[in-house]
Amino acid sequence: MVRGALGFGRLATGLLMMAVSSTFAAGAEPVRQRLRFPAPQSHYVEVEATFPTAGASEVELMMPVWTPGSYLVREFARNVEEVKATGPGGKALEIAKTRKNRWKVATGGAAEVTVAYRVYCRTMTVQSNWVDSSFAMLNGAGIFLTPVGGPSRPHEVALELPPAWRTSVSGLPPAPGGGPNRYLAADFDTLVDSPIYAGNPATYEFQVDGVPHVLVNEGEGGLWDGPRSARDVEAIVRAQKAFWGLLPYERYVFFNLLVEAGGGLEHKNSTVLMASRWASRTRAGYLGWLNLVSHEFFHTWNVKRLRPVELGPFDYENEVYTPSLWVAEGITSYYDRLFVRRAGLCTAEEFLAGDPPSGEGDKPSNDIERLQTTPGRLVQGLEASSLDTWIKFYRRDENTANTGVSYYVKGGVVAFLLDAKIRRATGGKKSLDDLMRLAYSRYSGAKGFTAAEFRALAQEVAGADLSSFFHKALETTEELDYSEALDWFGLRFAPDEKEKKARRAKKAGVKDEDGEPPAGAAGKPPKAWLGLTTKNEDGRLMVTVVKRGTPGYDAGFNVGDEIIAIGDDRIPAEQWSKRMDYFRPGEAVSVLIARRDRLRRLDATFGQEPPRQWALEPLPGASPEQKAHFQDWLAEHE
Incomplete structure (x- = not known):
């Protein structure tokens, strides 16, 4: 470079x-x-x-x-x-x-x-x-x-x-x-x-197999590490070129706007990225940016050249409907972090953790976790999500989590399961990698693929009947089965971190600041939970999300409610989480709220926050075969 x-x-x-x-x-x-x-x-x-x-x-x-x-x-x-x-x-x-x-x-x-x-x-x-x-x-x-x-x-x-x-x-x-x-x-x-x-950008040029690439950084501001970012972009380009076997352009430009915004959009020989100039200063922020680079660059092949048949020639004046955005965006989402790993830019643990935390107090989360904690997965199917993108995906509101599912998120999960199915059906000789390369050779360019053609091609690569899998995963709202994929790759859903820490602390005789076993350990009840998402808005405690299946939903909380007091005791906005320590699951309370500037009370019964169930980790005692499958998956092109 x-x-x-x-x-x-x-x-x-x-x-x-x-x-x-x-x-x-x-x-x-x-x-x-x-x-x-x-x-x-x-x-x-x-x-x-x-x-x-x-x-x-x-x-x-x-x-x-x-x-x-x-x-x-x-x-x-x-x-x-x-x-x-x-x-x-x-x-x-x-x-x-x-x-x-x-x-x-x-x-x-x-x-x-x-x-x-x-x-x-x-x-x-x-x-x-x-x-x-x-x-x-x-x-x-x-x-x-x-x-x-x-x-x-x-x-x-x-x-x-x-x-x-x-x-x-x-x-x-x-x-x-x-x-x-x-x-x-x-x-x-x-x-x-x-x-x-x-x-007046900072520009960085490098070649991959004689093909020029340019990273255009707008707004480095003395904070963003330009040379490092260019080296790592080059590593991603090399890893994806090794995967596809070709670079289908004469020159490629990465427009990287460091403008305290977010997002990315693919183009045939360029992409526009938006991020924070501070992102290269933290591991989480930088990994998030690398995932974005990898995602948009993967679109160079998957979408810009290999596309659902409905997405071209373009009708620029009307909506264009396709059931296959799970292929275009979901499979791309599956591969984005995978290629950050295959390029050697993150550890296996970071890859399994999923996307880095987006805010203070957040934890990394993978697509399975995001899917399984979204009530809308039981309302909207994956192909339906794709068809509805024109009226739903870019118009999220406070009820989106209850009524819809993202074709990025569920599409990425289905790609993971499909990859494992192909690997198992072929004894590890074929994978989703082979399916994507074969699809590119048959349907890239002016052809495009239909939803039926992509399913048929997957069955051809797997040498097995996948019709039942595709029906369930794409057309219904039934829960997905992860057991086969976890078994193949030697993975499991990790025990809840709070409970693991509490059990370790209890075993070691550790006490918290009150002289009691840590929350979650036997002997101390867990804190109360309503399942509401709230924010401190100029000192007002405002409800921003109410998910179905939570105590807050059952109690009748609305987005836009201001929580003022529990019983007769006022709740300062910054004290909401701390106050939950003083109540217990099963306890009935009366909550004073303001809704459209009128006071009213809601009767609520606290629940217990569900344990974190969907974080991935290697299976303890995995067999040599499972370890080999795992390594082949993550490091296939290193």
Whole structure:
């Protein structure tokens, strides 16, 4: 890995320019897009787009309503302002909005028309657009217009940067004719799928098998360890290349925005990541970032090239429904942490623990634990979750945990179980790895796979009938069976940590600060529990989540309730957890709350917090065969 390496970059640029020049010459006349940032602190980008008309009397233009990889209608056109059209010589042309995201231009017979508009860009998410005085991160779906119908055209993009900005970066190749900050997309799909950054980043370049990769860090701020992050990204790239056997691009860009936000979105030869600049300072934060890198990079193959048949060609104006997001996102979620381990960037224990804690007091949690503690798993099936993503996944509310299941989470669990089934059925000769590589060889590119084809391919690799497994796992809300997978890999669900500590302390004669055995040990009752999630909101103790099957749910607590007192004793917001030490499971109490600013009392009976049942650990006394299976699983490509 070399920071700022230029030699191979110039060579790659030259080759790419020759390739796009031939595409440019052979294809239709391009759409020319020019972007300006005259006052970036105002969060606007000004767009001037020139469209060939091919002699048509009118041209209709469209802006997407969603962006691939994020299945929600986001209505990008709501950020568009001051749309104007001109012909040759700057003559004003009539332009009318015909739909929420369409405009029609009367050309007056002109060979080309120019449409100018402004886009407000101040949404710090990986699916949207951001412009401020420091940098711009542009997602094509919410920036560019394209003609409706007609031939597929190249799109040439030129950026005019503010004086304070040094450079721009994109996965797009440079436009013919040279010059900085000019790019050419072969078609609109490529333009939408190629985000553009502009600003003053820290950049790190490395090669894997002669293919250039760039890590673009925005906002290191003296806190983020750039060189370390670049080395570790390279390790992930190498591990995944070894898995798939190829790098299906000529150049790849990791846009890493250290902006105190989160998320990632895959593109065909790049990805946009968001994280905290503090994340590289803690083990948990950094592992979380590595998992994100691994997840989005795995999409280079699984989704961007190997895709459910419904996800292409893209319909940018309507929802596109598929039952197979458990393959696209769930299997990717299964592999993301696995490749952090296979790249040697985490321990086996850290891998089994799952995702690092997200907040103070949280514990690492794996997908099984998240699934089994979500009541919605008994309400919504996995394929149904995929179909409902347009109305549910990106619109979570206080009741989501009770009514739905994530195709990321349950999909990752089903991938784990499927991997074990294939390994057991073939005596360890085949695995989910082989299924994914075979699926890529048969269905990547323009083909895509149907839900039935993916199931059939899994059965072909396993050499066994998996229809019952798929029916239960994908179509029903029945509980999953983990026994076969745990037995194959030599794993078990670890005993509850509190109880283990309490038993060890009791055996050693250890007492707590009250001179009693620690909570959970025989002789001291456990603390009370209502199962509510709460937060301290400016000194008010507010209920934020009420899960089904908890004492709080049964008592009638609502999200938005303010808990004021138990009995006649006020509960300071910061004392909620401590006060639970003074009550016991089974004890009946009256809780004073404020709901929509009116006082009322709820009768509740405390329960006992369920033990942590789903943390994974190696099976004590695992057989040599089980240990071999475990090692093959985690270190297959080391």
